[in-house]
Amino acid sequence: MIGIYVRVSTQEQAISGYSLDAQLDACIEKAGTQEVMKYVDDGYSGEFLERPDLERMRKDVREGLIDKIICYDPDRLARKLMNQLIIDEEFRRKGVEVVFVNGEYAASPEGRLFFSLRGAISEFEKAKIKERTMSGRKGKAKKGKVVKNDHVYGYDFDSDKSEMIINEKEAEVVRFIFDAFTDPISKFRGMNGIAKHLTETGVPTKKGGAVWHRQVVRQILMNETYTGFKIQNRYNTEGMLANKYNRSKEDKIKMTERPREEWLYSPVPVIIEKEQFDHAQELLKQSRRRFTKKSTNQYLLSGLLRCETCGNTLTGVNRNNWGTFVLHYTDVKNTAGAKHKGCGIYIKCEELDKHVWDQIQTLLNNPEQINAFQEVAATSESFEEKELKRLTEEIERTKKGRKRLITLITLSDEDLDLNEIKDQIRTLQTKEKNLQEQYTNLQAQLEAEKKKETNLEILKQAMDLYFVYKEKEMPFEIKQRIIATIVKEIRVHDKETVEIITF
Structure with a gap:
């Protein structure tokens, strides 16, 4: 019996035009008969051998049900040269002839060499496709575009513009979750109480589910996207595609976090203010003990x-x-x-x-202490913002001065006192370093003052609740x-x- 093997992944179908029907038609024509056994892997990567119909075909070969296999091209069997050779050797040991529509490979040293070369080229093409895809995504992300639809609750994804837009119905639920979690007079006890309320009131999840779980509420509370930017290129998932084929936990590849300087930030519409989000994170640290x-x-x-x-x-x-x-x-x-x-x-x-x-x-x-604290905080913040602006301008002037001196050394034909210029460059470098340290310190102080304002709002909420019951x-x-x-x-x-x- 003749076996026909065809495979296509979604990406390859879009890029290379390897449709399943086209492969099947070409293989049947090559077989010269309709009496064939078809093995079809739809949507499976050729990078791995663990594919349902490929495994079924290998089993049939071992049991002697197949004496000839027709495949459109070697890279349909596998994308990696080593895997191609493993499969080819396995079939030939059983006396099964392997025939390809797109090229004849004789059972001779020359034919085997050509087969290996085709496999190496196929593997190279796969790597280049992957590289171009990753490069394209990073390029879009650097331009502020959102490259992937992560199905974030509260947003819809515009694939044409590569942008996230607010889903008003879902955004209202997101605001409710943050308000219910951070409000001191909320009747809901933590994430479990919020999840139970959403389930009882019939609010659908992102996938249309009827039941909300505590972990889903937690993920929403921890998602910084709602504050106005989406972090991209944060996690390294290379090789994780193989996890669905790896049977043991030891073989599974874990997702790792890239260094923070490699993260890319894309602006998205704001649903939750940063102050409320930060307050929620503080409460999350305590939630296990509080509730x-x-x-x-x-x-x-x-x-x-x-x-x-x-x-x-x-x-x-x-x-x-x-x-x-x-x-x-x-x-x-x-x-x-x-x-x-x-x-x-x-x-x-x-x-x-x-x-x-x-x-x-x-x-x-003592509310007068709170008002005095608010006035001091507002004045301090204004001063620090002005000082940060001044330091930014001073740092830029220092950088430009250093660049001018370097350009003077490299382009000028005049006799120059190089030691004096180098001393000036070193002086500017030291000045820039000191200015940068001042900037960092002031920025930290500004964040601390903003935190004080957030704390002030929390204190006022507690005070309102206190005075409602004070005389009772x-x-x-x-x-x-x-x-x-x-x-x-x-x-x-x-x-x-x-x-x-x-x-």
């Missing part, structure tokens, strides 16, 4: 306490004290896998809760929510000394 499952006993500072000495978190325990059970916070860990058993700190919940709440109330009851008996959940909004971490140095770290 833990409710216990029988209530602990006001749950998820916020950490021992400064050993690094253990402090958890609540109901401790038996001479027949009376009293709630305590402790850093003692009794689990087998604990890295540190703890320093043995035990603090009564009532005492520590009161100490922290008194300090929070002192902060919230404040529910435990509201008090806990106010503390969790303002406090990032409470570091316990010993029983008497605690440090409250705010956002």
Whole structure:
């Protein structure tokens, strides 16, 4: 029986015109009969041998069902020369004749040499196609274009313009997710609560699914694209195509992150402001501790306490004290896998809760301090922005001066004091380095001031909630929510000394 093998990948079909029908017609014509067994791999790369119908054909050859194979071209069997030779040798050992439509390869030294040359050329062509494709994508990305549709929730992809455009219905959901997660008076408890609400209200996922999972909400909260730019060329995925053929975990190739200087940034429409995104990232770091499952006993500072000495978190325990059970916070860990058993700190919940709440109330009851802080922050930011602009101009002047001196050395025919010019160049280099350091330091200060403004908004949100309940008996959940909004971490140095770290 004659076997006909045809293969095409989507990329090759578009570039080279290797359609399956055209290959089949040519192979059947070469066979001179319609009584053939067809083996078709549609959409599979020729880089790997693990292809469904190729494996089926090799099995049929081993079982003696095939005595002749017709293929359009050697690169349909495999793109790599080594793989071509492996398959050809395997078939010939079984006495199976391999015939190609696009060229005759005699079973002679000359024929084998020509076969090898064709294989080497095919492998070279594959590498060049890959290189051109990657180069083209990088070129588009450097021009600010989005080269790939990652199906980011909240956006649609315009393939003609290589741009991302806002999907208003999805963007509203994205805004809701960020608002629900960062709002101190939100009724949703973390990512699980948000996912449950979206599922119950029938909001479809990006793929049209009916169920939202916690991890999907987390991915949206962590996606910096919503702040106005998409990072491209961030990950190196070379060789990962083979993972679907590799059967063992050891053989699978892992995706790696490229150096940050190789990342490319493309502008996209803004859905979430940078300040809110940054605040969400801070809350994400604490979410596992903040939104833990409710216990029988209530602990006001749950998820916020950490021992400064050993690094253990402090958890609540109901401790038996001479027949009376009293709630305590402790850093003692009794689990087998604990890295540190703890320093043995035990603090009564009532005492520590009161100490922290008194300090929070002192902060919230002094709004004039907040207004003064806002005015200072605004003035400081304005000064730093002006100073950054001045430093940028000064650095550019220094660079131009150094370039002029270098040009003077290389192009001038006059007798010059080269040592003096080189000294001037070194002086300008030192000046540029100092200016660059000043610029970096000021930029860091500016970011810190912006962070202060973000913190100010968080404080105001907590204050609004506080004054709603100030004259009433404040529910435990509201008090806990106010503390969790303002406090990032409470570091316990010993029983008497605690440090409250705010956002």
